[in-house]
Amino acid sequence: MKFNIKVWRQAGPNAKGGFKSYAVDGILPEMSLLEMLDVLNEQLTKQGEEPVAFDSDCREGICGTCGLVVNGMAHGSRLKCTTCELRMRHFEDGATVTIEPFRAKSFPIIKDLVVDRSAFDRIIAAGGYISVNAGSAPDANAVLVPKDIAEKAMDSAACIGCGACVAACPNASASLFVSAKITQFALLPQGQAERERRALRMVEQMDKEGFGNCSNHAECEAACPKGISIGNIATMRREYMRAAARYEERAEAAGAG
């Protein structure tokens, strides 16, 4: 297969970027979009041109490292699919494929298609954890969790932190990512101690990082490779209201940090 690749090139965080078009040939339909970029990069290296920088790690849809906006859609046009799982057979032979980095003020570009998603790490550090006693491993079934609750928590825990929800959101909101973590822990007995504190601090950090507000477009759910539901965002809002109401009594008492 042949493609015309129109890709965003930017030498560094403060450099002025722009689109460049490259022709690639000999692409197999079963190659992923990232493998297609590998082919392009080999070609560029041979020509003595700087290869296109992009992120990837597992290349099997589980790590959340990859993430590109392909033809205007985060992770491309397929539902529940990461960029590394997107196959070239889903594109028309000879088509122009436009590839852009995730765009948000809170995800500054490092180079070409690589963005800095450390804002997510700071949000997790603000409250996306539970406190446990270090030392000997606790007995696996010491805390019982009903099956349906465990399943729901697992659905939320499926988030791989890729940031596609931010990229796809017209407002660049991080609500889906943040709500998945808040919901996961709010459901589980292990998450109760820091429940209010977590909701308040994670939302506070999300706002501080400069992500936009949520207008309920639900585009994030469509972009999410793990199909995280916006039901999580509804839960996050309930959790936040509950935490704001109870703050005085509990928030600081729980979890000394």
Add this chain to the structure above:
Amino acid sequence: MSKPCFVKSTIGRKVIAAISGIALMLFIVVHLGGNLTMLVPDNGATFNAYAHKLHSLGPLLWVARAGLLIFFLGHVITAIGVRLDEKRARPVGYAITASKGGPSKQTWSSRSMLITGLIILLFVPFHIWMFTLNQGADHARIVQHGVEMKDVYLSVVRGFSNPVKAWAYVAVMALLGFHLRHGFWSAFQSLGALSPKCAPVAYTAGLIFALLMAVGFLILPLYILYFGPDPETLRVAMN
């Protein structure tokens, strides 16, 4: 660590936009109910009686008006704030944007909330001038069942017999419909009231609600323009 400010938080602002939005929706339902009495073929007697009842509430009416103003301003300020975030949070946009479909609820309605909202904002003072303030200056009055009252029906008929005004109303009411198409379900989602199971129900209910409101409101100017009485002869014939 200090207590975060609920009203300043993204979630708090959405909650205010939603509560005020629901209050405004309740208001327009009542407003529409009252307006539809104009369709009773009695030369506006039912409608005038309804308007007279409202006016005779006296201080209560002013309390209701003040409440409405507060909700309206609260809605405008928080909702505009939400949308201004858009530009701030993504200063450099995409060359191409497309919706992925599937569970996405991104529509022309959802994308245009600010524009449809701003048009309603411009419309409201015009509307109040046309039927409340200027009506007073008009001094059109009528005696019904021995009670003297404002002849609001006559001023509505006068207003809507002008095709430009009638069609402008129709256009604004259609845009209100688009605002509600996304706004209705969005408000409940903003309050955290929707589980993944009831979200589709609320979304469909939003479409029905939006259609009912838009059609209900825009039918009146059209009805009066094309099938209504002539404002010049309406009261002459009666006297």
